[in-house]
Amino acid sequence: MAIEVTDDLVCHIARLSRIAISQDDLKELVSHFERILAFVGELQSLDTRDVEPSMFSVESTNVDREDIVCASLGRTESLANAPESNGTFFVVPRIVGGGSEAGPGAPVQMEEDGAEGAA
Amino acid sequence: MTKSKSDPTDGTPFEAVIGLEAHVQLKTRSKMFCGCENRFGAEPNTLVCPVCLGHPGSLPVVNRQAMEWAARVGLACGCEIARFTKFDRKNYYYPDLPKGYQISQYDLPICNGGEVEVHFANDSGVVRRKIGLVRIHLEEDAGKNIHAEARPESWVDLNRAGVPLLEIVSKPDMHTPEEAGAYLRMLRLIMLYLGVSDCNMEEGTLRCDVNISVRPRGSTHLETRTEIKNLNSFTHVENALQHEITRQMKIKARGEKIVQQTLLFDPEKGETRVMRGKEEAHDYRYFPEPDLAPWIFSEEWIESLRKSLPEMPAVRLQRFQGALGLSPYHADVLVRDVVMAEFFEEALETYDKAQSVANWVTNVVREESNARGISAKEIGISPARLAGLVRAIDEGKVSNQKARDVFKAMLGNTRAVAEVIGELGLEQISDDSFIRNAVKEVIGKHPGPVEDVKKGKENSINFLVGQVMRQSKGKANPGIVLKLVKEELGV
Ligand SMILES: [Zn+2]
Numbered sequence: 001m002a003i004e005v006t007d008d009l010v011c012h013i014a015r016l017s018r019i020a021i022s023q024d025d026l027k028e029l030v031s032h033f034e035r036i037l038a039f040v041g042e043l044q045s046l047d048t049r050d051v052e053p054s055m056f057s058v059e060s061t062n063v064d065r066e067d068i069v070c071a072s073l074g075r076t077e078s079l080a081n082a083p084e085s086n087g088t089f090f091v092v093p094r095i096v097g098g099g100s101e102a103g104p105g106a107p108v109q110m111e112e113d114g115a116e117g118a119a
Numbered sequence: 120m121t122k123s124k125s126d127p128t129d130g131t132p133f134e135a136v137i138g139l140e141a142h143v144q145l146k147t148r149s150k151m152f153c154g155c156e157n158r159f160g161a162e163p164n165t166l167v168c169p170v171c172l173g174h175p176g177s178l179p180v181v182n183r184q185a186m187e188w189a190a191r192v193g194l195a196c197g198c199e200i201a202r203f204t205k206f207d208r209k210n211y212y213y214p215d216l217p218k219g220y221q222i223s224q225y226d227l228p229i230c231n232g233g234e235v236e237v238h239f240a241n242d243s244g245v246v247r248r249k250i251g252l253v254r255i256h257l258e259e260d261a262g263k264n265i266h267a268e269a270r271p272e273s274w275v276d277l278n279r280a281g282v283p284l285l286e287i288v289s290k291p292d293m294h295t296p297e298e299a300g301a302y303l304r305m306l307r308l309i310m311l312y313l314g315v316s317d318c319n320m321e322e323g324t325l326r327c328d329v330n331i332s333v334r335p336r337g338s339t340h341l342e343t344r345t346e347i348k349n350l351n352s353f354t355h356v357e358n359a360l361q362h363e364i365t366r367q368m369k370i371k372a373r374g375e376k377i378v379q380q381t382l383l384f385d386p387e388k389g390e391t392r393v394m395r396g397k398e399e400a401h402d403y404r405y406f407p408e409p410d411l412a413p414w415i416f417s418e419e420w421i422e423s424l425r426k427s428l429p430e431m432p433a434v435r436l437q438r439f440q441g442a443l444g445l446s447p448y449h450a451d452v453l454v455r456d457v458v459m460a461e462f463f464e465e466a467l468e469t470y471d472k473a474q475s476v477a478n479w480v481t482n483v484v485r486e487e488s489n490a491r492g493i494s495a496k497e498i499g500i501s502p503a504r505l506a507g508l509v510r511a512i513d514e515g516k517v518s519n520q521k522a523r524d525v526f527k528a529m530l531g532n533t534r535a536v537a538e539v540i541g542e543l544g545l546e547q548i549s550d551d552s553f554i555r556n557a558v559k560e561v562i563g564k565h566p567g568p569v570e571d572v573k574k575g576k577e578n579s580i581n582f583l584v585g586q587v588m589r590q591s592k593g594k595a596n597p598g599i600v601l602k603l604v605k606e607e608l609g610v
Pocket residue numbers: 150153154155166167168169170171172281
């Protein structure tokens with residue numbers, strides 16, 4: 001089940017990732033995608049009929065912790081790496097359309113596909 | 120059992136098909152994958168760390184309590200608990216999702232199947248229904264976006280990012296807004312009984328998405344559906360469903376097609392509108408979370424969790440009506456308030472006339488706690504003392520009316536019932552010879568009404584009883600007064 005890498009596919013992935021790409025980038029990315037898929041595709045040649053699918057790269061299970069509260073970062077520190085903040089909140093381009101709770105499954109919806117939006 | 124919304128498909132050739140996706144925040148002390156405190160209302164961005172901020176190089180670790188609670192909820196709903204489960208990444212970009220993916224569960228959720236038994240009142244009496252579940256899985260909550268008023272920007276608070284969230288997906292088993300409301304209320308009650316969430320819709324610890332389609336009555340076909348996102352009150356759920364079912368019926372009646380779309384409900388206008396966003400955004404490219412090891416629930420673990428389950432609301436309702444013989448109304452009121460139900464059961468240990476105690480708990484105790492906005496346990500009378508008061512009423516030591524004054528006087532202290540009744544001078548007189556004397560006296564004074572009674576005028580008996588009550592300053596036992604008036608007049 002080879003995947004055909006088209007301009008549309010790459011643009012779609014770029015939009016989902018909210019990465020802006022130019023026409024020049026597009027050409028190069030299509031070929032990157034193709035090479036990566038071809039590389040990974042080599043695995044298809046292996047016979048895996050009797051192999052159990054694996055979910056995780058090591059054997060361990062149930063790696064857990066007790067429900068104990070640990071110290072959080074101070075606010076100054078938590079905001080320190082943000083591209084933009086107002087000292088209390090992270091500041092982002094305006095989000096429109098109600099759904100403040102992205103919650104699970106809310107679609108991406110920024111006011112404009114602006115700055116880092118897709119072409 | 121409040122009667123709620125009517126069914127918009129009533130009298131139409133249509134039937135609505137409703138499924139619900141509920142999101143329940145677990146009240147663990149710490150977050151799902153890090154040790155940050157899980158608390159509502161803290162100063163923005165103070166309950167965050169490199170893990171829940173999604174800083175590179177940080178690694179999540181599963182909160183065992185959350186796993187256990189998820190399984191507990193599943194067991195309470197009769198789900199099959201997965202012996203092997205894992206987490207997956209759900210990839211999407213949104214400002215309140217710091218990592219660019221949500222840790223969720225895709226193909227191996229903790230719980231599969233199950234059902235929730237709901238009951239509600241409608242025109243044909245109390246309806247009991249079982250609503251099937253598809254699955255329950257565990258994931259992390261996102262942060263919160265705040266829309267700046269005057270500036271072209273939004274603000275993000277990540278305190279909620281990483282809080283454990285249970286997603287409970289029902290089958291499309293519901294057909295009316297009231298059924299959906301009853302289901303959601305029962306889900307909330309189950310969480311409260313299990314002690315795993317406060318399910319406070321104002322604080323967003325219970326949120327809900329609904330999906331709706333409309334089909335010709337009698338059809339079993341599933342038709343194109345719409346989804347309404349992020350409903351955060353029971354009333355909103357019912358109102359949104361009413362509106363959307365009506366809208367879809369109108370479209371179908373015109374012979375047009377329903378467009379599959381995601382909607383938002385505007386509670387003020389009472390209508391839905393289409394949520395902006397491209398459908399292609401629903402391409403989450405799930406894959407197994409490489410930072411978290413899979414999870415195994417052993418048979419022993421599941422068995423010990425099963426044994427630790429408390430009595431669930433549906434079972435308690437049956438017991439209150441069956442073994443305790445309560446009226447359906449009283450049983451329902453008690454079951455819906457965990458603290459009040461406990462109060463009731465403790466009171467029964469002192470005085471076991473269940474219906475008498477239930478009357479008092481669901482009326483006077485409930486009024487008091489509602490009026491003061493506190494729970495039954497906090498109003499200042501122990502279940503045992505309340506039970507003592509109810510016994511005093513049943514034994515005729517104080518009238519049901521006067522007992523309210525006794526109740527008030529018992530709040531906030533530890534004095535015995537008899538002492539309070541005595542001090543207030545509210546002892547009810549049940550002494551036959553005393554009352555008979557008073558009855559004779561009244562009969563002597565009112566020959567007119569006495570004649571009327573003998574001619575069959577019922578009202579005049581009440582008049583005579585009233586006169587005796589007045590003469591005894593309200594202390595005579597009204598039941599005995601009535602009995603003796605009838606005896607003396609030979610009616
Ligand atoms: Zn954290």
